[in-house]
Ligand code: FES
């Protein structure tokens with residue numbers, strides 16, 4: 001339980017707020033590369049309450065600039081891409097990717113007005129299907145050499161989806177290993193061969209026990225939290241028998257990403273990105289250590305739930321998330337279908353637009369959450385005192401920051417969990433066509 005002031009401190013992200021200023025020290029996903037359609041690569045984006053326009057100019061350079069035209073405030077997202085920039089549709093002022101005003105065509109011949117005009121622009125970088133922007137002051141930090149960034153394009157797939165609630169709730173469900181045994185419980189196990197591209201649907205590594213059974217029958221995990229240089233590692237242990245232990249290793253990457261196993265082959269690196277205080281997008285990179293990702297299948301699966309152009313969920317509070325009484329009685333814990341994204345969406349949206357944390361009561365399983373909130377508050381304090389922040393990486397540090405290991409497997413109880421996941425990670429890397437070079 002925290003005070004209303006403490007809750008505001010860690011949830012509000014508008015310009016000038018403490019958490020908002022902190023998050024602006026980091027690269028943030030602003031769009032999927034696929035959102036910049038080839039015929040007109042312009043997209044309005046909203047990030048932490050700021051309205052921006054993202055575009056690719058006629059030379060292929062990416063630009064991210066404020067959305068309101070510095071002439072008289074018209075919407076640049078309706079502009080025209082021509083002559084090396086984005087042209088406002090109102091009076092034709094032209095801006096390049098750096099926000100320089102190149103032309104003010106209605107002004108008198110020889111006018112120098114354009115030399116005094118500048119639109120605010122932000123650094124942009126495209127990695128593994130996601131376009132990241134940097135809204136902070138000064139130089140952006142380097143991106144780490146995580147698997148999702150170093151894997152070849154053939155082995156990654158990116159997607160996103162909207163949650164109608166504050167970003168912190170979305171992040172907190174990802175650092176809560178206990179919920180999977182309840183929220184995502186299925187009363188029957190399916191043929192795991194139909195589990196491609198889905199989480200909690202196949203078997204764990206080194207085991208033929210369906211993960212659905214592990215979660216259902218062993219619902220009281222021991223949860224360990226270890227601080228790391230990138231944030232924290234969560235280890236959830238489930239003793240399956242005297243001989244076997246289920247080990248699930250997930251990670252929080254500061255400030256708002258998680259890296260988790262999806263199946264024995266794939267991991268998910270997921271950012272929870274505030275649109276404003278009461279909406280957020282999850283952006284995920286799915287990374288395969290084995291075969292190239294079947295992108296068409298992954299995309300088609302996700303488009304069953306998410307609707308373009310805004311990646312909104314077809315199941316939402318306006319249709320009770322598809323809740324079905326008979327399904328809840330007979331087949332799933334929630335009665336909301338088999339897509340675990342819907343379960344998570346219901347869980348966090350039903351906490352309220354911004355969860356009122358003055359009324360919560362954390363338990364022992366919430367250790368990851370309390371640890372994370374402490375990290376966030378400490379980082380805000382450090383920022384206010386001008387001290388160094390976590391994950392502000394120089395290029396040489398970024399090169400050394402790898403993985404992070406995300407493992408879901410069954411080990412012998414003879415072996416310590418740490419030893420097990422390190423070995424499982426090594427084995428997976430050594431068998432991979434690309435990850436071998438990126439040993440931890
Ligand atoms: S408002 Fe944009 S050019 Fe006039």
Ligand SMILES: [Fe+2]
Pocket residue numbers: 173179180183184340344
């Ligand atoms: Fe979940």
